[in-house]
Amino acid sequence: MKENNQFSNQLRPSSFAEFIGHNNIRENLKIFTLATKKRGYPNDHLLFYGPPGTGKTTLALIMAKELGVDIKITSGAALRKAGDLAAILTNLSPNSIFFIDEIHRLPKNVEEILYPVLENYQLDIVIGKGPSARVVNLSLPKMIIIGSTTKLALISSPLRDRFGLILRLNYYNENELKEIILNAAKKLSLSINQEAALEMAKRSRRTPRIALSLLKRAKDFLDVKKAKIIDLDFIKELFGVLRMDALGLNPIDIDYLELLYHKFSNQPVGLSTIAASLSEEERTIEELIEPYLLRLGLIKKTAKGRVLTTKGLSYLGQLEIKEINDY
Numbered sequence: 001m002k003e004n005n006q007f008s009n010q011l012r013p014s015s016f017a018e019f020i021g022h023n024n025i026r027e028n029l030k031i032f033t034l035a036t037k038k039r040g041y042p043n044d045h046l047l048f049y050g051p052p053g054t055g056k057t058t059l060a061l062i063m064a065k066e067l068g069v070d071i072k073i074t075s076g077a078a079l080r081k082a083g084d085l086a087a088i089l090t091n092l093s094p095n096s097i098f099f100i101d102e103i104h105r106l107p108k109n110v111e112e113i114l115y116p117v118l119e120n121y122q123l124d125i126v127i128g129k130g131p132s133a134r135v136v137n138l139s140l141p142k143m144i145i146i147g148s149t150t151k152l153a154l155i156s157s158p159l160r161d162r163f164g165l166i167l168r169l170n171y172y173n174e175n176e177l178k179e180i181i182l183n184a185a186k187k188l189s190l191s192i193n194q195e196a197a198l199e200m201a202k203r204s205r206r207t208p209r210i211a212l213s214l215l216k217r218a219k220d221f222l223d224v225k226k227a228k229i230i231d232l233d234f235i236k237e238l239f240g241v242l243r244m245d246a247l248g249l250n251p252i253d254i255d256y257l258e259l260l261y262h263k264f265s266n267q268p269v270g271l272s273t274i275a276a277s278l279s280e281e282e283r284t285i286e287e288l289i290e291p292y293l294l295r296l297g298l299i300k301k302t303a304k305g306r307v308l309t310t311k312g313l314s315y316l317g318q319l320e321i322k323e324i325n326d327y
């Protein structure tokens with residue numbers, strides 16, 4: 001775990017210049033950061049949304065570095081009570097960044113405490129219980145609150161409307177991922193050629209975090225094999241060991257597809273049934289496995305559940321049963 005953190009911290013871009021892709025967002029944030037710096041205090045909040053591993057936390061860290069301010073990172077899932085949020089807010093230094101990951105998981109009572117904070121840095125806390133309870137208003141220092149979510153649709157409009165700038169971090173293309181891999185390899189002093197970096201990029205599910213974790217697998221494999229360079233032959237052997245195919249599908253994805261076909265004869269299946277059958281959490285299936293299978297067009301979601309598409313059946317070599325799943 002520690003090594004993982006060290007690895008990802010070492011590879012995390014530390015300036016806007018090192019952040020690959022999403023030029024528009026980068027420029028927007030550069031301007032936002034410069035204006036804040038010039039003014040000397042923040043006056044707006046940001047909401048980042050997009051799939052996991054696409055750079056939301058990285059951008060917040062870059063902003064903190066460029067502004068020269070502290071950043072406190074927490075998660076909507078960790079803030080269970082109003083007091084949890086109040087404890088953090090009252091300890092933040094002026095002008096700092098408060099990053100709330102998975103903000104869609106904030107409980108309603110905590111979310112409501114956040115409204116006046118987002119509006120005018122006011123924290124309203126209830127002290128005591130019953131008839132003697134009273135509301136105390138605390139003025140907080142000015143700060144930038146950055147919400148991050150993989151599920152914009154789950155954010156209530158009162159919360160969403162209190163963020164001045166809403167930015168969407170989407171998936172990356174192969175060239176961008178290739179550049180991310182080449183830059184990271186350089187930081188790790190690994191030799192990798194262009195073709196190998198591109199093959200790795202193709203299997204990265206259009207996500208930087210996955211590209212970097214593939215590079216980590218390659219580094220381990222290189223150490224074990226005592227090889228000198230990551231080239232095409234090396235990559236082919238690595239993907240064989242990882243049981244990863246040319247589309248970037250791994251054994252879990254293939255288990256998923258085979259489950260729909262073999263166990264459910266490609267009749268629509270609900271998320272909870274799939275999760276129970278694969279012994280995975282529903283969130284893992286919904287956020288990590290399905291988006292890529294949907295994007296490749298191997299499965300589709302219908303009102304009744306998930307089914308394989310013609311392309312999915314063809315992938316499994318099972319085109320002959322295509323007729324029975326015309327939903």
Ligand code: ADP
Nearest residue numbers: 011012019020052053054055056057058208209
């Ligand atoms: P998120 O917060 O969206 O889940 P992160 O910001 O933690 O994703 O990014 C995951 C990893 O991918 C980080 O280690 C970071 O180094 C890398 N990364 C993400 N986006 C980029 C990018 N645009 N350029 C370079 N590296 C990136």
